[in-house]
Amino acid sequence: MCFVVDMAFSYFRTVRFADTDAAGVVYFANYLSMCHEAYEDSLAAGGIELQSFFQNAGVVVPIAKSEAEYLRPLRPGDRLRISVTPEALTENSYSVRFEIHRLNAVEKLAARVRTEHVATSPEKRQRVALPPPLAAWVNAG
């Protein structure tokens, strides 16, 4: 007997007027912003606060790539659940997969987003290893 348990972190969010545009639905770039909020919350849940952590560590991990598939429109008031699944790529980099689920009467997948992050030293101007707390967060994902 065997269980497969989805360990992904979940972030809950309501769609706001500010997220939408004149087409009546969430503006495409704001799907990415909402996923970044989920990423920030997931890091904080892992003991990493983006602001102070990166200031102290002397390392930044900017986003090198993003991809998004927009499957369903999202409207003001829609309740969302966004799952966050990090994955190690190299010793310097990781990806994060996000799924945005719309929690109306029936839960439906509304978008898939993926980002790639590369740890960089602004001083050395080169890639560096992930700081250990961040590596731990990635590997727990």
Add this chain to the structure above:
Amino acid sequence: MCFVVDMAFSYFRTVRFADTDAAGVVYFANYLSMCHEAYEDSLAAGGIELQSFFQNAGVVVPIAKSEAEYLRPLRPGDRLRISVTPEALTENSYSVRFEIHRLNAVEKLAARVRTEHVATSPEKRQRVALPPPLAAWVNAG
């Protein structure tokens, strides 16, 4: 003996990177967006969903004025409590007062925001009375 109880609706919110600008703190216009989120949540708590409600009622209540006092900077990860206090102005209009409190070690008032809203019929192109559920929300504020 006497209690004065603050009945204001409270909305909780974490500051996100997307809220900030290159000065490292929340961009001044985003204080207003965060208050509008609190307004949307307060209306929903009163049984009014902005989107469907206004479509059905044939009435819109655009913001006619806003005012803000920025008292303290807000940084990514700061926890906020935003209070929402509506007040009737005329039979067609109301104001909403917001206070943004930063919930770090000590709670501190970070901003005061005030908006004025006027009920309007897009078809008649004139001011109209507040729909009863909205009037009830204002008067319960």
Add this chain to the structure above:
Amino acid sequence: MCFVVDMAFSYFRTVRFADTDAAGVVYFANYLSMCHEAYEDSLAAGGIELQSFFQNAGVVVPIAKSEAEYLRPLRPGDRLRISVTPEALTENSYSVRFEIHRLNAVEKLAARVRTEHVATSPEKRQRVALPPPLAAWVNAG
């Protein structure tokens, strides 16, 4: 004989989908963002680049207050002219008045916005005099 010449700086801007919300018109907080763009352009025209200038001068001039009157809705594609008029308040502070004009068949005033800025030393944690280039910009307004 006499001329009254409007010396205000003018900034031109097209309304974008990203500026609007599900009500089909520019989101109220984005009127302020558009005025801040005009402010940035007006400073640059006066030889002041916000980013490098404030880093070098050791002074920041955060916005202490804002006020806005929303007179007309703005839709995607609308052409705007935003006038920028600074005014000295004290040796530490100034206000900026903005008027957003919609340039359709007939030019119409769509909003009035006013901000107040206070020069501050982050190190000294107190108000300081405006750096001379900024004082010159204010007084030329």
Add this chain to the structure above:
Amino acid sequence: MCFVVDMAFSYFRTVRFADTDAAGVVYFANYLSMCHEAYEDSLAAGGIELQSFFQNAGVVVPIAKSEAEYLRPLRPGDRLRISVTPEALTENSYSVRFEIHRLNAVEKLAARVRTEHVATSPEKRQRVALPPPLAAWVNAG
């Protein structure tokens, strides 16, 4: 003798404080917003105004996918040139490739973005052929 002429539409834009976040550079999702501005301007240059066109045509062309490669950070005041190159995919869909160039002392490629758009009838809830003016814009790209 032979010329290769880049026929891509170019959109010029200055980076604003509102585009950036507390890391001091443009927030990753705002690269996509800036490309959408360029797309709106390119359509308008082809005689298509997003708002009125899609209302009249009974067709919407939401974005189904986006991809971005972030090559260089962008700071407030940076001047940008964004090129817009549409390409037909099927009779119902097209892609748009964007390149964001930073126009400092030397022009450098700062990001590549690609979007996919699918013409849809909200009434029929199915894919439909591109309206002829939009097909003409795609084919001229």
